Amino acid sequence: MHAPIAVLALTFALVMVGCGGAAQATNYVEGELLVKFRAGVSEERMAEIHRMLGNRIAESWPGIRWYRVLLKEGVTAPEGVQQYRSLNEVEDVEPNFKAYLGTPSQGGPTQLPQ
Amino acid sequence: MASLALAVALSVLWLGSSVQAQSTLDYVPGEILVKWAPGQVASGVAMARDHVAALTLRNFPQIGWEHLQIDPTMNVQTAIQKMLQQPGVLAAEPNYIVHLFATLPNDTSFGWQWALNNTGQTVDGVAGTAGADISMTTAWDLRTTSPNIVVAVIDSGITLNHTDLKSNLWVNPGEIPGNGIDDDGNGKIDDVNGWDFVNNDNDPSDDNNHGTHVSGIIGAKGNDAYGIAGVTWTVQLMALKSFNSSGSGTTANEISAIQYATAKGAHVINASWGGSGFSQALKDAIDAFPGIFVAAAGNDGTNNDLTPQYPACYTSANIIAVAATDQNDALASFSNFGTTCVDLAAPGVNIYSDISGGSFAYMDGTSMAAPHVSGVAALLKAQESNRTTVEIRSAILSNVDVKASLSGKVATGGRLNARAALAAIAPFAPTALAGTAAGPTQIDLTWTDNSPGETGNEVQRKTGSGDFATLASLAANSTSYSDTTAVEATTYTYRVRAINSGANSDFSSEVSVTTPPAAPSGLTATTASASGITLVWTDNSGGETGYEIQRKTGTGAFASVTTTAANVTSYSDSGLAVETTYTYRVRATGSGGNSAFSAEASATILAAPSGLTAIGLAASDTILAWTDNSGRETGYEIQRKTGTGAFATVTTTAASVTSYSDSGLAAGTVYTYRVRATGSGGNSAFSAEASATTLAVSSGGGGNCFIATAAFGSPLAVEVQVLREFRDRVLLPNAPGRGLVRAYYRHSPPLAHMIERHETLRAATRGALRPVLWWVSLALASPALALALCGGTLVAGPITTVLLLHARRSRAAHRGGRRMP
Numbered sequence: 017m018h019a020p021i022a023v024l025a026l027t028f029a030l031v032m033v034g035c036g037g038a039a040q041a042t043n044y045v046e047g048e049l050l051v052k053f054r055a056g057v058s059e060e061r062m063a064e065i066h067r068m069l070g071n072r073i074a075e076s077w078p079g080i081r082w083y084r085v086l087l088k089e090g091v092t093a094p095e096g097v098q099q100y101r102s103l104n105e106v107e108d109v110e111p112n113f114k115a116y117l118g119t120p121s122q123g124g125p126t127q128l129p130q
Numbered sequence: 131m132a133s134l135a136l137a138v139a140l141s142v143l144w145l146g147s148s149v150q151a152q153s154t155l156d157y158v159p160g161e162i163l164v165k166w167a168p169g170q171v172a173s174g175v176a177m178a179r180d181h182v183a184a185l186t187l188r189n190f191p192q193i194g195w196e197h198l199q200i201d202p203t204m205n206v207q208t209a210i211q212k213m214l215q216q217p218g219v220l221a222a223e224p225n226y227i228v229h230l231f232a233t234l235p236n237d238t239s240f241g242w243q244w245a246l247n248n249t250g251q252t253v254d255g256v257a258g259t260a261g262a263d264i265s266m267t268t269a270w271d272l273r274t275t276s277p278n279i280v281v282a283v284i285d286s287g288i289t290l291n292h293t294d295l296k297s298n299l300w301v302n303p304g305e306i307p308g309n310g311i312d313d314d315g316n317g318k319i320d321d322v323n324g325w326d327f328v329n330n331d332n333d334p335s336d337d338n339n340h341g342t343h344v345s346g347i348i349g350a351k352g353n354d355a356y357g358i359a360g361v362t363w364t365v366q367l368m369a370l371k372s373f374n375s376s377g378s379g380t381t382a383n384e385i386s387a388i389q390y391a392t393a394k395g396a397h398v399i400n401a402s403w404g405g406s407g408f409s410q411a412l413k414d415a416i417d418a419f420p421g422i423f424v425a426a427a428g429n430d431g432t433n434n435d436l437t438p439q440y441p442a443c444y445t446s447a448n449i450i451a452v453a454a455t456d457q458n459d460a461l462a463s464f465s466n467f468g469t470t471c472v473d474l475a476a477p478g479v480n481i482y483s484d485i486s487g488g489s490f491a492y493m494d495g496t497s498m499a500a501p502h503v504s505g506v507a508a509l510l511k512a513q514e515s516n517r518t519t520v521e522i523r524s525a526i527l528s529n530v531d532v533k534a535s536l537s538g539k540v541a542t543g544g545r546l547n548a549r550a551a552l553a554a555i556a557p558f559a560p561t562a563l564a565g566t567a568a569g570p571t572q573i574d575l576t577w578t579d580n581s582p583g584e585t586g587n588e589v590q591r592k593t594g595s596g597d598f599a600t601l602a603s604l605a606a607n608s609t610s611y612s613d614t615t616a617v618e619a620t621t622y623t624y625r626v627r628a629i630n631s632g633a634n635s636d637f638s639s640e641v642s643v644t645t646p647p648a649a650p651s652g653l654t655a656t657t658a659s660a661s662g663i664t665l666v667w668t669d670n671s672g673g674e675t676g677y678e679i680q681r682k683t684g685t686g687a688f689a690s691v692t693t694t695a696a697n698v699t700s701y702s703d704s705g706l707a708v709e710t711t712y713t714y715r716v717r718a719t720g721s722g723g724n725s726a727f728s729a730e731a732s733a734t735i736l737a738a739p740s741g742l743t744a745i746g747l748a749a750s751d752t753i754l755a756w757t758d759n760s761g762r763e764t765g766y767e768i769q770r771k772t773g774t775g776a777f778a779t780v781t782t783t784a785a786s787v788t789s790y791s792d793s794g795l796a797a798g799t800v801y802t803y804r805v806r807a808t809g810s811g812g813n814s815a816f817s818a819e820a821s822a823t824t825l826a827v828s829s830g831g832g833g834n835c836f837i838a839t840a841a842f843g844s845p846l847a848v849e850v851q852v853l854r855e856f857r858d859r860v861l862l863p864n865a866p867g868r869g870l871v872r873a874y875y876r877h878s879p880p881l882a883h884m885i886e887r888h889e890t891l892r893a894a895t896r897g898a899l900r901p902v903l904w905w906v907s908l909a910l911a912s913p914a915l916a917l918a919l920c921g922g923t924l925v926a927g928p929i930t931t932v933l934l935l936h937a938r939r940s941r942a943a944h945r946g947g948r949r950m951p
Contacts, residue, residue: 052414
């Protein structure tokens with residue numbers, strides 16, 4: 017379970033480095049994260065964590081235990097990832113990536129940002 | 131222009147073609163095919179043919195089959211069953227109608243859909259290669275629609291009012307359109323055809339064209355003489371808009387759409403999008419979706435194994451990742467590939483489909499390849515809805531057309547083949563086959579139908595170690611069959627399988643049933659002796675193991691008396707009581723059970739008459755009397771013989787008769803008699819024999835009442851008849867009376883002769899007989915009163931006096947050496 021997190025973190029770190037922090041070049045939705053808590057973490061604890069970080073839940077998918085979180089104003093997605101990753105209760109955290117339809121003739125990008 | 135010409139040509143062709151229904155088992159009425167046993171003689175063949183009034187249409191001697199035309203009034207199944215019962219017939223089956231393999235829809239732009247039917251036509255300025263398609267027209271021979279299958283299109287939305295699509299849109303069964311209420315309680319108001327996750331509203335209309343184009347490939351209404359034909363002609367397209375007008379979306383919106391499709395029971399998700407970022411959240415959502423998830427490989431022309439694209443490269447078991455091929459089965463230049471990450475290829479260049487505004491356009495991309503697979507997955511799911519996602523995925527990936535151009539490019543090395551995939555989806559085999567013999571010629575079968583998608587069921591039967599032959603072709607969902615062509619006392623083995631247009635299921639386990647023997651008939655029960663009854667019946671079975679005889683008396687219950695060996699048709703029951711009615715029934719026994727019972731038959735052993743007495747009355751007459759010991763006889767049979775001759779029946783009487791006057795006999799002859807009671811179930815034993823000797827000469831008195839006849843001058847005189855009646859009714863039935871009669875007839879003739887010749891004696895005798903006649907008449911009318919009045923004295927006195935006088939005279943004459951005058 018930690019391997020995907022590590023891969024994701026590395027990817028995200030590379031994204032951050034590659035993008036040089038330029039907001040207009042990001043391929044994720046700024047100000048949002050997708051967070052998954054470990055099984056057994058209570059709703060109260062999850063809410064407490066979000067509140068502690070100054071964030072709030074925008075959307076949840078209980079069947080797969082993922083949440084879309086709106087970050088406190090001024091906190092970037094990379095910073096948010098770091099905050100949540102430092103918590104033992106968090107199983108996984110990732111940006112809310114942008115995705116694109118894939119038809120070459122349409123001209124849209126088909127890859128997530130590098 | 132070339133394309134247009136082709137389209138016109140195809141349209142003309144389609145006008146003359148019909149869309150073949152894939153769910154029927156058509157055969158030529160009035161015709162069957164029969165396989166004869168090797169060496170079958172011509173006479174046997176002719177006899178068998180006669181059972182169905184068959185004429186030979188064709189012979190196939192190399193394989194032993196014959197094509198027959200049957201009686202036009204007989205249906206094919208009946209004819210097959212009749213033929214299967216004939217010796218020498220190994221198999222019989224309908225003359226099935228074989229359809230031409232190619233179902234062509236009449237959609238006006240179908241000619242441009244080279245992906246479905248590549249004839250080498252030029253499309254969008256590019257010439258193709260015939261056969262470089264997904265074999266859709268032959269797949270449609272098997273199935274054209276999937277009306278109960280929901281395909282979620284997670285894309286830029288769908289043009290909801292497109293003529294080619296609007297009838298195939300999914301409609302949320304839990305939502306009432308336009309009422310402003312979240313009827314299904316999923317947090318989304320009036321989500322009728324899907325949801326717009328970009329704008330979070332209930333209008334998933336397409337503002338990009340991509341989703342509409344993809345949807346048309348999957349399920350544009352087919353064979354409606356408009357636009358294009360989808361891979362599946364009828365389907366439910368769920369519009370889940372997760373991408374905006376510029377084709378951009380977010381992982382969160384994709385997850386929301388997948389979760390929505392999961393919650394609403396979609397069977398297939400088409401994901402014509404992707405990227406390089408690994409999202410565990412997205413993978414979790416895909417893993418949680420129970421259906422097939424079809425993902426485009428990507429359009430960078432790169433190796434996904436080296437540069438993963440997601441969701442194509444997720445390891446989820448339900449993902450099918452699709453690369454794109456062109457009109458010549460080459461991997462499209464833009465298509466991503468990868469023998470690990472990409473499963474197969476499908477057409478994705480110059481794909482003509484629906485777009486917004488009710489129009490049509492060509493598009494390229496793995497986005498166009500993926501929906502071809504999604505459409506096929508929908509057809510496979512419809513073919514056998516109980517097949518799992520893993521089985522459907524396997525059927526698709528295991529039945530590709532392997533292409534050199536795709537070797538080392540995709541995992542299967544091949545391009546989608548809809549026909550082969552569909553043909554690989556077999557229905558589930560029936561289970562729990564059970565059979566019971568419902569009678570000597572009927573076996574009832576039942577089984578469990580495990581397949582919702584079968585088009586029919588086939589029942590096969592064999593006898594002994596013979597080969598299975600098709601006995602019946604039944605409709606879909608059938609779970610029972612009655613074989614009424616069985617033969618008694620025969621073991622049959624059955625098996626059943628489900629069939630559909632593409633493939634048949636495995637056979638069920640076999641079940642063997644033995645029919646019981648045919649019931650015996652014609653049972654008769656006849657009294658055979660003073661204590662025995664003989665039963666006889668007809669053996670109607672060729673395979674019984676024996677017979678069981680049951681017996682009862684009165685209203686009692688039947689109980690088994692004995693069992694016999696096979697082929698026995700009679701039984702003698704002994705040690706029975708007289709005057710008891712015995713009722714019998716018989717049944718054949720067999721390894722497959724017993725037959726029904728025969729009709730019942732009854733017999734009663736009558737008590738034989740006793741005390742038979744025979745008296746010679748005159749030169750030509752004797753008289754018999756006996757005791758009736760039976761209350762059930764229908765009459766008596768009197769037999770007679772002379773000397774050592776054989777007994778012969780003299781007469782039969784009514785019931786309860788106990789005397790008989792035998793006449794017309796020879797004078798001075800010893801006659802021996804015997805009597806037996808007769809009945810409907812047989813006769814009693816004979817009585818003991820009794821003999822009588824007719825008189826040597828005529829008494830002259832006539833009527834056997836010699837003295838009275840002499841006195842009154844005629845045997846027809848009323849007085850004589852009264853006395854004769856008294857003799858028969860009163861005296862003869864009892865022993866003392868018979869002794870009296872016997873003594874009278876022994877001694878009265880000479881006296882009668884004397885009286886006859888003297889008028890004085892006649893007058894005196896008449897006078898003496900008057901009181902006797904009075905008393906006799908009284909006795910005949912009322913015996914009790916006669917006895918009370920006279921105590922018998924008035925009768926016995928005169929007669930006894932006369933008899934004693936005569937006896938004395940006779941002895942004197944004898945001593946004196948002369949007879950009395």
